[in-house]
Every structure is written in C-alpha cells, then in structure tokens.
C-alpha cells in the first residue's frame with residue numbers, strides 16, 4: 001500500500017474504534033471507578049538501568065497510590081490492570097477500564113533517555129502537541145514499543161507500526177470529549193509531583209500513547225522520572241521515593257475527585273428544568289414523577305436504564321442523584337406509571353414538583369384542588 005492508503009486506512013480504523021463505547025459504563029453502587037495501570041510487567045521490563053527495571057518502580061508507586069486511595073477515599077473503587085509482576089497487553093489494559101465503566105484511567109511509567117543528565121517528572125494526556133511534537137513522539141514511541149512483546153500486535157493495533165513515527169498520525173483524531181477532564185487530572189498530578197514530591201518539572205504534555213488510545217474515559221500517563229539518570233533512579237527505587245511519589249499521585253487524585261464531585265453538583269437538577277416545555281402549565285399546576293432509583297453518581301449517557309421508561313431524568317438531593325420517570329400534571333396518569341415501574345422497581349414512588357421545587361404529594365394535591 002502507498003503511504004496515503006496506509007494513512008487513510010489507519011484513520012478510518014481509528015475513527016471506528018473511537019466510536020466504540022462500553023455497553024454498561026457505570027458501577028452499580030454509584031462509586032467512582034479508578035483504574036490504575038502500572039506500566040509494563042513480566043517479560044516486558046520497560047526501561048532499565050543496571051538491575052533496576054521500570055516495571056518494578058511503576059508497580060511500587062502505583063500500589064502505594066492505590067492503597068492510600070482505598071484507605072482514605074470513600075465511594076472510590078480501585079481496579080488495577082496488574083498487581084504483580086505479570087505481562088498485560090496494552091489493548092487489554094484499556095479493555096479492563098472500559099469493561100469496568102471506569103471514570104478515570106491512570107497509567108504509571110518511568111522515563112528513559114540517552115542523555116543521562118535528563119531528569120524530572122512529566123504528565124501526558126492523549127493527543128498531538130504541535131510545538132513539542134518530536135520530543136513527545138520519542139517518549140510515546142518508546143512506551144508503545146511494549147506491544148512488540150505481544151504475539152499478534154498487528155491484529156490489535158491495526159495500522160500502528162511501533163517503528164514508524166508516521167503511524168502516530170492515528171492519534172490526531174483522539175483529542176476526545178474527555179480532554180477537559182484529562183487535562184485537569186494531568187495538571188493536578190503534575191503540580192503535586194513538583195510541589196509535594198519536589199521533582200523537577202517537565203510539564204504537562206500531549207502525545208500518542210497506545211495504552212490511552214482505546215480508553216473511553218478521561219485518562220493520563222505519568223512519567224515519574226528518568227531511570228536513566230543515576231540519581232533519579234536511586235530515588236525512585238528507594239522507599240522514600242516510592243512513598244513520596246505515591247503520596248503525590250494520591251493527593252492529585254483527591255483534588256480531581258473533589259473537582260469531579262463539584263461538577264456533578266453543578267449538573268442542572270430536573271426540578272429546575274421543569275417548565276421549559278410548557279411554562280404556563282408548570283407555573284399553575286404541580287408536576288408528578290415516579291422516583292425509582294438513587295445513585296451516588298449520574299449514569300453515563302449511554303446507560304440502558306435511561307431508556308427503560310419515558311422522560312427519565314434525575315435531580316440531586318443530599319448529594320445523591322435521584323432518578324425519575326414520567327412527567328405529568330395528571331395524578332391518575334402518574335399512578336399508572338408507578339404501577340408499571342413497580343414491576344421492576346418495587347419501591348418506586350410518586351414525587352411532586354411545584355414551581356421548580358420539590359414538594360410533598362399531599363401539598364401538590366391541595367394546590368391542584370385550589371386550581372380547579
């Protein structure tokens with residue numbers, strides 16, 4: 001194939017893959033799901049310096065971070081792509097995150113360079129950065145070479161050639177809907193590595209990482225430091241280094257979680273949205289709905305439960321997302337809806353809103369009577 005044909009085929013594949021969204025992208029208990037991905041493992045040591053191997057540094061720091069989150073963050077479920085020294089294909093790492101309906105994917109790596117004096121920490125999100133392209137390209141190319149340890153990488157990364165910088169073009173279209181959140185997480189992470197672990201600052205950048213490519217959620221890749229720099233390597237393999245790096249990653253995640261929860265609180269509650277379609281009706285008459293489910297976090301837009309009934313929406317109350325269906329000023333009609341919903345959600349019940357505020361059904365019935 002000519003280069004043009006190759007690029008076209010790659011682009012089409014990339015776009016198709018991009019459109020594949022996980023079927024059930026939510027934790028049933030409403031937890032924030034974090035996937036931690038310690039880079040390399042097993043037969044793939046990653047970068048090395050003497051007897052020191054990248055895979056070990058990545059795993060130690062990732063486990064430290066995960067332990068702190070599990071011990072201190074309520075409503076966060078931590079999933080690892082590996083917890084031991086085993087080999088996991090890059091595409092499987094994204095698979096694990098997609099299947100878990102993860103809210104964040106964090107890949108932990110350690111850098112390496114020919115120039116032994118290069119040092120410092122950096123954080124990446126997926127994409128192509130114009131001004132710094134070649135430096136990022138080399139880091140990403142190195143990390144992506146992990147697929148050379150896979151038996152049949154051609155079938156899983158169609159169009160991507162780990163030895164060809166040209167194939168990096170597939171990532172140009174990957175600056176996705178998750179970019180804003182990925183950048184937030186990357187920035188928190190970079191600041192903490194500099195502030196809390198006192199690492200030299202190499203900044204936040206974008207590059208084409210295969211491991212982030214197919215993850216359908218905000219995602220970052222961390223380069224903790226340079227294993228090729230003797231002083232930095234010594235730090236990263238020490239207990240002090242592991243503790244400090246793990247702690248800085250943990251602190252950054254807490255900041256992101258805080259940001260994430262605040263974004264949720266800003267989501268427009270249904271009660272405020274009522275009346276958009278028929279202002280007069282909702283001004284004078286209460287609106288009835290059936291509440292059938294409460295969750296800590298809103299469902300993803302592709303969740304099947306959103307389509308199970310008509311007019312499914314949610315409002316936030318005491319930090320919980322309460323899901324409703326039906327939307328009517330007719331009390332008899334809502335009782336029928338309730339009976340229908342109770343076939344599946346037996347605790348479903350009727351609630352009422354009036355002028356954008358939730359009121360008791362009794363109050364709503366009284367207002368209705370006055371308006372007759």
Ligand SMILES: [Zn+2]
Pocket residue numbers: 039040046047054109110143
């Ligand atoms: Zn790596």
